[in-house]
Amino acid sequence: NAGVTQTPKFQVLKxxxxxxxxCAQDMNHNSMYWYRQDPGMGLRLIYxxxxxxxxxxxxxxxxxxxxxxNKREFSLRLESAAPSQTxxxxxxxxxxxxxxxxQFFGPGTRLTxx
Amino acid sequence: QQQVKQSPxxxxxxxxxxxxxxxxxxxxxxxxxxxxxxFPGKGPxxxxxxxxxxxxxxxxxxxxxxxxxxxxxxxHIMDSQPGDSATYFCAAIREHKLTFGKGTLLTVNP
Numbered sequence: 001n002a003g004v005t006q007t008p009k010f011q012v013l014k015x016x017x018x019x020x021x022x023c024a025q026d027m028n029h030n031s032m033y034w035y036r037q038d039p040g041m042g043l044r045l046i047y048x049x050x051x052x053x054x055x056x057x058x059x060x061x062x063x064x065x066x067x068x069x070n071k072r073e074f075s076l077r078l079e080s081a082a083p084s085q086t087x088x089x090x091x092x093x094x095x096x097x098x099x100x101x102x103q104f105f106g107p108g109t110r111l112t113x114x
Numbered sequence: 115q116q117q118v119k120q121s122p123x124x125x126x127x128x129x130x131x132x133x134x135x136x137x138x139x140x141x142x143x144x145x146x147x148x149x150x151x152x153f154p155g156k157g158p159x160x161x162x163x164x165x166x167x168x169x170x171x172x173x174x175x176x177x178x179x180x181x182x183x184x185x186x187x188x189x190h191i192m193d194s195q196p197g198d199s200a201t202y203f204c205a206a207i208r209e210h211k212l213t214f215g216k217g218t219l220l221t222v223n224p
Contacts, residue, residue: 004157031210040123042203042214043158050210058211090157097210099146100165105157 002026004106006091012112013081021076021109023091031094032074033058033103034066036087043090049074050097081113117141118206120215127222133191135218137204140185144206144213149178149189152201152217161202162189194222 007022025032030051035043045058049068063085065077074093078085091106119138127133139147148163164171164178164187171178177190191198199222204215 040216042120042216043212044214045211048211092157094210099207099210100163101210102160102163103148103212105159107155107157 004091004093004104006089006106006109008109009107010110012114013078014114015082017081018077018079019081019111020078021089021091021111022073023075023106024073025091025093025104026072027093027095027104028071029093029095029104030071031097031101032068033092033094034064034074034076035090035092036060036085037090037108038087046076046089078111081111083113085111086113087111117213118204118215120204120218122218123216124219125221127194127220129194129196129222129224131194131222133189133194133198133220133222135189135202135204135220136186137188137215138184138186139206139213141206141208141213142185144208146207147178147180147187148205148207148212149176150203150205150214152203158203191220194220196222196224198222 004025033048034046047066049055052071089109094101094103149161150158151161152158175192180187205212
């Protein structure tokens with residue numbers, strides 16, 4: 001049982017390049033989330049998928065797109081990377097939408113945009 | 115508009131001491147309040163959480179105190195240990211979405 005896995009662990013891009021961050025969970029969770037973490041800013045929600053087949057914008061969605069490929073996988077795409085997108089990206093999942101459902105986080109992807 | 119304010123930004127405590135981290139929220143629609151612990155290079159992990167109709171919750175050395183009227187809640191770490199050195203985030207949940215505080219870097223000196 002690996003929990004939430006993310007690939008890659010590290011990535012360096014040049015401005016304007018595109019890439020997709022991959023996330024998968026093996027806990028049969030319905031809901032999945034993408035966050036970014038910047039120094040002194042906490043974690044901010046980029047996009048989420050409350051259930052398979054649905055996606056919605058979070059607090060900071062500009063410059064990103066997502067795909068809920070199936071119940072296990074939720075990917076985050078940067079179409080044209082900008083230096084402001086340098087951050088650590090975390091994927092998370094939870095079983096249901098009730099507040100008491102624990103949200104489990106992956107190990108993160110550290111992205112640098114030059 | 116920062117909906118969850120966390121203080122202090124950093125905290126240094128001696129081994130065996132009490133660590134206290136405070137959070138305040140603005141939106142009364144929040145309905146669950148978790149604390150997360152994050153070690154360097156790792157993702158956050160749930161430490162302890164509380165419902166707004168409970169004033170205190172204790173799990174081992176970790177206690178959440180919740181003051182609904184003041185819209186404040188705090189994490190107390192008793193008998194702090196060097197292994198507790200990490201970044202701690204408070205959060206508030208509304209409609210299954212988490213709003214995080216900016217984090218507190220706790221250092222426990224041996």
